[in-house]
Amino acid sequence: MRGENKRSVIVGIFVFLGIAILVAGVLTLGGQQKKFVKSISLKAVFDDIGGLQTGNNIWFSGVKIGTVRKINFYGDSQVEIEMNVEESVAEFIRKDSKATISSDGLIGNKIIVIYGGSTQAPPVQDGDRLEAVMPLDTDQMMETLQVNNENLVEITNDLKLLTSKLAQGEGIVGAVMTDSLLAENFKSILNNLNRASINSNKMLAELTEFSGKLNEEGNLFNDLVSDKEIAQDIRATMESFKSAAANTEALTQKLTDISEKLNDPNNTLGLLLNDPEFAESLKSTLINTDSATYNLNRGMEALEYTWPFRKGFKRKAKADAKEQN
Amino acid sequence: MAEEADDRKPFLSKKIDKFFTGLADAWNFVRRFWKEVFLPPYEFKEVIHQCYRIGVESLPLISLTGFIVGIVFTNQSRPSLSEFGATSWLPSLISIAVVRAMGPLVTALIAAGKVGSSIGAEIGSMKVTEQIDAMEVSATNPFKFLVVTRVLATTFMIPILVMYTDFVALIGSFLNVNSNELVSLSTFFVQIFESISFLDIWSSVLKSLLFGFTIGIVGCYKGYHSSKGTEGVGRAANSAVVISMFLIFIEELLVLQVVNAIRGM
Numbered sequence: 001m002r003g004e005n006k007r008s009v010i011v012g013i014f015v016f017l018g019i020a021i022l023v024a025g026v027l028t029l030g031g032q033q034k035k036f037v038k039s040i041s042l043k044a045v046f047d048d049i050g051g052l053q054t055g056n057n058i059w060f061s062g063v064k065i066g067t068v069r070k071i072n073f074y075g076d077s078q079v080e081i082e083m084n085v086e087e088s089v090a091e092f093i094r095k096d097s098k099a100t101i102s103s104d105g106l107i108g109n110k111i112i113v114i115y116g117g118s119t120q121a122p123p124v125q126d127g128d129r130l131e132a133v134m135p136l137d138t139d140q141m142m143e144t145l146q147v148n149n150e151n152l153v154e155i156t157n158d159l160k161l162l163t164s165k166l167a168q169g170e171g172i173v174g175a176v177m178t179d180s181l182l183a184e185n186f187k188s189i190l191n192n193l194n195r196a197s198i199n200s201n202k203m204l205a206e207l208t209e210f211s212g213k214l215n216e217e218g219n220l221f222n223d224l225v226s227d228k229e230i231a232q233d234i235r236a237t238m239e240s241f242k243s244a245a246a247n248t249e250a251l252t253q254k255l256t257d258i259s260e261k262l263n264d265p266n267n268t269l270g271l272l273l274n275d276p277e278f279a280e281s282l283k284s285t286l287i288n289t290d291s292a293t294y295n296l297n298r299g300m301e302a303l304e305y306t307w308p309f310r311k312g313f314k315r316k317a318k319a320d321a322k323e324q325n
Numbered sequence: 326m327a328e329e330a331d332d333r334k335p336f337l338s339k340k341i342d343k344f345f346t347g348l349a350d351a352w353n354f355v356r357r358f359w360k361e362v363f364l365p366p367y368e369f370k371e372v373i374h375q376c377y378r379i380g381v382e383s384l385p386l387i388s389l390t391g392f393i394v395g396i397v398f399t400n401q402s403r404p405s406l407s408e409f410g411a412t413s414w415l416p417s418l419i420s421i422a423v424v425r426a427m428g429p430l431v432t433a434l435i436a437a438g439k440v441g442s443s444i445g446a447e448i449g450s451m452k453v454t455e456q457i458d459a460m461e462v463s464a465t466n467p468f469k470f471l472v473v474t475r476v477l478a479t480t481f482m483i484p485i486l487v488m489y490t491d492f493v494a495l496i497g498s499f500l501n502v503n504s505n506e507l508v509s510l511s512t513f514f515v516q517i518f519e520s521i522s523f524l525d526i527w528s529s530v531l532k533s534l535l536f537g538f539t540i541g542i543v544g545c546y547k548g549y550h551s552s553k554g555t556e557g558v559g560r561a562a563n564s565a566v567v568i569s570m571f572l573i574f575i576e577e578l579l580v581l582q583v584v585n586a587i588r589g590m
Contacts, residue, residue: 007377014381018485021492025518025526032518055522 039066039084040126044099044112047134049079052101052110058083059104060114065089068112083112085124094121100133354546358476361469368474375478379440380485387435391490394431395497398422403505412506416513417520419498424525428491430577433536436483437569441544444475445565448548449558457549472549476541483537484530491529528584535580536573543569 030036033055049071058066066085074080085093094117102113114130124130165171169178176186214221223230264270271278304313335342399419406412448471451457460467499513508516544565551561 008373010381011373011376014384015376015481015485018488021488022526022530025488025491026523028514029518029521029523029526032515033522035523 033067038087040087040090040124041069042083042085042093042099042114042124043080043127043129044083044132045074045078045080045129046101046132047078048137049081050101050110050135052081052112056109057104057111058085058114059102059111060085060089060093063089065114081112085114090125091123093124094118095124095128096121097124097130098133099130101135350550351546354549355542357468358473358542361466361473362477364469366469368470371470371474372477375474376482378443379436379475379478380482383436383439383482383486384489386439387432387486387490388493390431390435391428391493392497394427394490395419395423395494395499396501398427398494399498399501413508413516415502415506416498416508416516419502420495420517420521421525423491423494423498424521424529426577426581428494429487429529429533429536430573431494432487432490432533433483433540433573434570436479436486436537437540437566437573440479441540441565441569442562444479444541444544445547445551446558446562448472448475448545449551449561450548450555452549452551453554453557468549472542472545475545476538479541479544480534480537483540484533487529487533524584524588528580528587532577532580535576539572539576540569543572 052068052071054068054071056068057064058068066083066089068081069084070082072080072082081099083099093114097114097117099112099114102111103109104111166174166177169175175182177183213219216222217226224234261267262269262273265274272282303309337345399415402415402418402422403412406414406418448457451471457467457471460470495514495517499508499510502508502513503510547561547565547568551557553560
């Protein structure tokens with residue numbers, strides 16, 4: 001009797017533990033699939049759902065927030081998706097949020113991703129319909145990829161042609177690569193360029209230093225740029241220059257008049273400057289004057305030794321000697 | 326009577342007639358079970374006793390098998406997944422395999438071998454030693470006491486054993502995954518439950534009930550209809566195991582079709 005009782009207890013424990021495993025599994029599964037969480041229903045209409053199934057997950061900001069509850073045809077061959085979304089998350093999803101179909105990995109299950117939404121829009125409510133954004137179609141991607149492939153073939157063909165020309169030493173680059181002298185020249189050009197760039201760097205540094213000095217206060221150039229009084233002075237100076245230029249212009253005009261008059265043989269100076277006959281006559285006059293002066297000097301020297309002037313000259317010579325001492 | 330029947334001209338052929346007669350007998354046996362199971366008196370004590378023998382005593386063997394299945398299946402699946410760099414999917418793969426198919430199937434096959442044969446042999450030896458006739462004489466309903474109790478015990482104990490097998494197999498799988506991919510227990514179980522659904526759990530439980538019923542009813546039927554002395558006992562035990570295993574696979578196939586149809590709805 002005692003043995004039977006013991007057996008019953010063991011069977012009870014055995015059954016209890018077995019059922020406990022089942023219940024724990026059910027509860028964990030329910031918790032993970034949000035079966036026992038209060039949820040709201042959201043809808044979205046897609047043209048093509050790409051194999052999405054009921055029970056697939058809904059993601060929002062990378063977090064699983066619900067599952068696909070129903071898939072129905074809608075309108076003209078469109079598909080309406082009904083989603084169960086946790087009620088606690090609904091306040092973060094805005095009415096202008098969008099829904100698209102994606103997958104949780106390269107070859108993973110299909111999922112619906114809710115994204116976007118502005119803070120100005122109110123949170124979603126039960127039964128709201130989200131804007132559906134069609135996902136990238138694999139066929140379209142493949143078509144684009146095919147175009148890329150064709151381009152790649154063309155590019156590689158060109159590259160092949162280019163490299164063969166390079167190898168044969170055609171063109172500048174080919175010549176540089178095959179001709180050692182040209183390569184050396186190119187190397188020296190590069191060295192020169194390098195030196196030039198070093199020098200230009202130095203120059204730039206000096207220019208920087210110079211411009212820094214120019215920017216220092218008390219510097220003439222800095223004052224020119226920053227001091228208002230100097231600017232006014234410069235302006236006044238410029239005005240003076242302007243009036244001076246006007247005066248110069250008037251002066252030039254007058255000089256032009258004078259030169260015109262000088263060129264005119266009807267006046268004295270003009271005649272002097274322009275008439276060769278007059279010049280010849282003047283020249284002979286001057287020669288005559290010179291000879292007359294010479295004769296006058298001789299006459300004066302003779303006068304020095306002549307009475308009554310001799311005494312006067314002696315007196316003057318004495319006075320000059322006294323002044324010199 | 327049997328000799329008279331043998332002397333009769335066969336309806337189709339001797340073998341075909343025998344097969345269909347056996348089917349009819351089995352059908353009647355099942356019908357009798359469903360009739361007897363609801364009628365008093367109820368043999369609770371004997372049901373508990375059989376539960377102990379079938380459930381508790383099978384637990385060590387089935388736990389060990391489940392544990393090994395978990396480890397081996399994980400290890401064998403790894404190379405295929407690692408070719409795609411998808412070893413992180415191992416927990417999902419294992420959970421689907423264990424919960425949907427391996428757990429119920431392995432438990433049922435082990436139970437068919439251990440329990441089904443013992444039921445067939447036990448009832449068969451009682452039959453050939455005329456203990457069943459003796460029970461009838463002593464106003465005890467042998468069908469209720471021997472068949473109903475055992476079938477009820479297998480029907481209810483196999484699902485419980487399946488729960489244990491699933492649990493132990495997943496633990497074995499976790500140890501393997503943990504030592505190779507360094508996945509934590511919580512991550513492992515999150516991934517386990519991510520890939521299965523309630524349908525998987527309920528279909529597994531219902532399938533196990535069906536497997537348990539099959540093991541019990543086939544074992545009892547074969548034992549109850551054994552003949553020809555000790556040789557018949559051995560044959561009953563053997564055919565109980567073979568037929569129940571065969572039926573388990575057939576049922577597995579049918580349940581799979583039904584569950585997939587429900588899943589697609």
